[in-house]
Amino acid sequence: MVKNKLLTIMLIIISAITLVGTTAFIVLMKFPGDEEQKEPSIDEVVEATVEIPEITTKLKTKGYIRISFNIQTDSKKAKEELEKRGFQVQNILIKELSEMTLEQFDGEEGISSLENKLKDRINELMQEGTIVSVYATSFLPQ
Numbered sequence: 001m002v003k004n005k006l007l008t009i010m011l012i013i014i015s016a017i018t019l020v021g022t023t024a025f026i027v028l029m030k031f032p033g034d035e036e037q038k039e040p041s042i043d044e045v046v047e048a049t050v051e052i053p054e055i056t057t058k059l060k061t062k063g064y065i066r067i068s069f070n071i072q073t074d075s076k077k078a079k080e081e082l083e084k085r086g087f088q089v090q091n092i093l094i095k096e097l098s099e100m101t102l103e104q105f106d107g108e109e110g111i112s113s114l115e116n117k118l119k120d121r122i123n124e125l126m127q128e129g130t131i132v133s134v135y136a137t138s139f140l141p142q
Helices: 002-030 042-047 076-084 086-098 107-125
Strands: 049-058 064-073 131-141
Touching: 042 049, 049 076, 049 086, 064 076, 064 086, 064 107, 076 086, 086 107, 107 131
Parallel strands: none
Antiparallel strands: 049 064, 064 131
């Protein structure tokens, strides 16, 4: 009698462990979780990018700069919002550029620094998505 109870309890425990293991296996196979995110195609990038027309503004020290940008968003909704915020983006550009000197634009590092700063500042405005990248598309210090 005691052996039968012990055998029954062992079978129940083994069945429960097998059931939990099988369920965990199925869940992990169905929902892998951290899937590798694939890079967007160039068509998707272009579809979510806003072109900022060339602006000319005075720098902090002597000199002017003519510069234009393309800003990549993470979605169509974010692109639409960014297009509506065009005047705010231009205001940020003018403010950031007016605090810079010609020397800060020497080399790739200067432009990359400006692109990253603009990305952060514009992301503070965004409500429908985020800015993925800012690309300087023309650059002419004078």
